[in-house]
Amino acid sequence: MSAAASMRTRAPLMQARSVTRSYGGNIGCRDVSFTLYPGEVIGIVGESGSGKSTLLACLSGRLEPDSGVISYDMRGRGFVDIQTLSEPERRMLMRTDWGMVHQNPRDGLRMAVSAGGNVGERLMAVGARHYGDIRGEAQNWLAKVEIDLERIDDKPRTFSGGMQQRLQIARNLVTTPRLVFMDEPTGGLDVSVQARLLDLLRGLVRELGIAVIVVTHDLAVVRLLADRLMVMRRGEVVEHGLTDQVLDDPHHPYTQLLVSSVLQA
Amino acid sequence: MADPITVSALSKTFTLHNQGGIRLPVFSDLSLRVAAGECVCLHGPSGAGKSTLLRSLYANYKADGGDIIVMHRGAPIDLVSAEPWRIIEARRETIGYVSQFLRVIPRVPALDIVAEPARAIGVSADAARGKARGLLTRLRIPERLWSLAPATFSGGEQQRVNIARGFIVDYPVLLLDEPTASLDAENRRTVIALIQEAKARGAAVVGIFHDAEVRDAVADRLFEVESFQGRAA
Numbered sequence: 001m002s003a004a005a006s007m008r009t010r011a012p013l014m015q016a017r018s019v020t021r022s023y024g025g026n027i028g029c030r031d032v033s034f035t036l037y038p039g040e041v042i043g044i045v046g047e048s049g050s051g052k053s054t055l056l057a058c059l060s061g062r063l064e065p066d067s068g069v070i071s072y073d074m075r076g077r078g079f080v081d082i083q084t085l086s087e088p089e090r091r092m093l094m095r096t097d098w099g100m101v102h103q104n105p106r107d108g109l110r111m112a113v114s115a116g117g118n119v120g121e122r123l124m125a126v127g128a129r130h131y132g133d134i135r136g137e138a139q140n141w142l143a144k145v146e147i148d149l150e151r152i153d154d155k156p157r158t159f160s161g162g163m164q165q166r167l168q169i170a171r172n173l174v175t176t177p178r179l180v181f182m183d184e185p186t187g188g189l190d191v192s193v194q195a196r197l198l199d200l201l202r203g204l205v206r207e208l209g210i211a212v213i214v215v216t217h218d219l220a221v222v223r224l225l226a227d228r229l230m231v232m233r234r235g236e237v238v239e240h241g242l243t244d245q246v247l248d249d250p251h252h253p254y255t256q257l258l259v260s261s262v263l264q265a
Numbered sequence: 266m267a268d269p270i271t272v273s274a275l276s277k278t279f280t281l282h283n284q285g286g287i288r289l290p291v292f293s294d295l296s297l298r299v300a301a302g303e304c305v306c307l308h309g310p311s312g313a314g315k316s317t318l319l320r321s322l323y324a325n326y327k328a329d330g331g332d333i334i335v336m337h338r339g340a341p342i343d344l345v346s347a348e349p350w351r352i353i354e355a356r357r358e359t360i361g362y363v364s365q366f367l368r369v370i371p372r373v374p375a376l377d378i379v380a381e382p383a384r385a386i387g388v389s390a391d392a393a394r395g396k397a398r399g400l401l402t403r404l405r406i407p408e409r410l411w412s413l414a415p416a417t418f419s420g421g422e423q424q425r426v427n428i429a430r431g432f433i434v435d436y437p438v439l440l441l442d443e444p445t446a447s448l449d450a451e452n453r454r455t456v457i458a459l460i461q462e463a464k465a466r467g468a469a470v471v472g473i474f475h476d477a478e479v480r481d482a483v484a485d486r487l488f489e490v491e492s493f494q495g496r497a498a
């Protein structure tokens with residue numbers, strides 16, 4: 001490639017270098033490295049037990065790797081090794097610049113707090129104090145995720161699974177984080193509900209330019225959402241590249257098996 | 266200024282690991298240059314590798330060797346080795362691709378599917394939709410369908426939505442895989458006109474056209490993909 005072309009580089013948002021984590025003698029994930037740029041969506045697929053959730057937990061600072069480095073471009077501070085952050089710093093990051101969408105909405109929502117409160121709480125964590133503003137913004141977000149405003153004072157436990165998941169997304173995106181981690185965001189939902197959620201996610205992620213690392217077993221989900229794909233097997237990334245390239249022209253035997261064993265993605 | 270597309274020494278072999286490791290050499294040492302305003306028709310029998318080459322030019326397939334230099338933002342980039350984000354950027358601004366079949370997005374109306382590539386390069390919602398309406402009208406998609414998701418459209422309607430989507434941005438490079446395969450004579454002529462307009466504004470076009478009428482109307486030359494077969498190492 002010409003020098004002119006290769007000189008045009010971009011500043012990364014997150015960098016993972018040789019991230020490794022095992023559980024006793026069991027491999028969780030091993031030697032995972034990648035660079036994430038602002039606004040990029042990376043999908044992680046692979047069979048059950050391949051280490052997807054382990055990797056995501058390490059990247060989001062919820063689990064300590066045995067070795068390897070994860071650095072993140074913190075606003076106003078530049079690149080920081082996330083393991084050097086204090087617990088309050090890490091929690092602040094999690095509440096403001098990052099988001100985490102869990103497969104089970106119960107893990108990401110406060111079930112005893114109203115829908116509006118679930119969204120408003122995140123705003124208060126970033127310093128919003130004016131009640132009217134907070135409520136207005138919460139309403140805004142409930143509308144964005146297609147939750148009827150009449151339900152704003154209801155507790156999430158009275159919501160359907162799909163509504164809970166949409167509420168979890170609103171709660172996470174309301175602070176316009178720069179990076180959101182998602183673990184099977186459409187898992188456990190009906191196919192028709194999944195399509196709606198997916199379409200919504202796709203729209204919001206593009207509109208807001210958020211970077212996302214999304215774990216899923218569903219190739220249709222990554223086809224629609226992800227720019228890039230990592231395929232994991234037995235803790236290792238066996239193939240990595242543009243999503244459509246990996247799905248349409250898989251090179252690794254495991255990826256070929258994975259792609260050929262679904263009807264169409 | 267360099268040509269929009271310069272392919273050199275390109276090779277592609279598929280290895281089917283789960284079918285005994287069979288190797289399917291498609292082409293090797295393939296070179297191709299496409300000038301601005303030129304339309305090259307990829308030619309050859311079924312299985313010759315026409316779609317494989319076209320998909321490689323979109324970086325949808327990964328070539329094993331060689332390079333595909335595309336002029337993007339006034340500078341050359343190599344699609345074989347570029348980082349994913351740069352390929353995505355090049356697809357957004359420089360390289361348009363009309364596949365044989367529309368990949369429908371659940372719940373997104375036809376009008377927005379067509380407008381989306383224009384929105385992605387920063388065209389305002391109104392202007393993008395205006396342009397989308399114009400293309401859908403030219404391609405004779407009845408207005409009552411514009412607000413519906415194309416999942417339930419006929420094959421020919423879906424293909425025309427796909428074509429509209431591919432022509433909404435004035436891409437410098439345009440890749441077309443049998444864009445007229447399921448169209449009637451009238452719509453075929455519309456697509457011919459769209460391709461001619463793209464050439465006139467300087468687009469480099471690479472296409473697969475089985476239909477002789479379309480080929481004769483738009484192609485400046487034929488490129489025999491098959492002649493690069495059998496040279497695989």
Ligand SMILES: Nc1ncnc2c1ncn2[C@@H]1O[C@H](COP(=O)(O)OP(=O)(O)OP(=O)(O)O)[C@@H](O)[C@H]1O
Nearest residue numbers: 023026027028047048049050051052053054055217
């Ligand atoms: N807390 C733990 N203690 C011991 N072993 C664990 C623990 N968490 C995960 N593992 C093991 O680590 C490996 C990777 O698990 P992980 O949950 O990351 O897989 P996954 O790819 O997310 O799978 P799934 O698709 O089923 O969610 C598995 O073998 C698993 O049994």
Ligand SMILES: Nc1ncnc2c1ncn2[C@@H]1O[C@H](COP(=O)(O)OP(=O)(O)OP(=O)(O)O)[C@@H](O)[C@H]1O
Nearest residue numbers: 248249279289291310311312313314315316317318
């Ligand atoms: N994703 C793929 N994985 C494995 N083999 C492939 C793949 N895509 C194409 N091939 C093989 O590559 C060869 C060339 O196929 P290609 O689709 O490029 O032919 P074509 O010239 O476009 O044919 P047609 O005129 O029938 O569309 C064929 O042997 C085909 O089976």
Ligand SMILES: [Mg+2]
Nearest residue numbers: 052053054183
């Ligand atoms: Mg998991």
Ligand SMILES: [Mg+2]
Nearest residue numbers: 315316317473
């Ligand atoms: Mg073909």
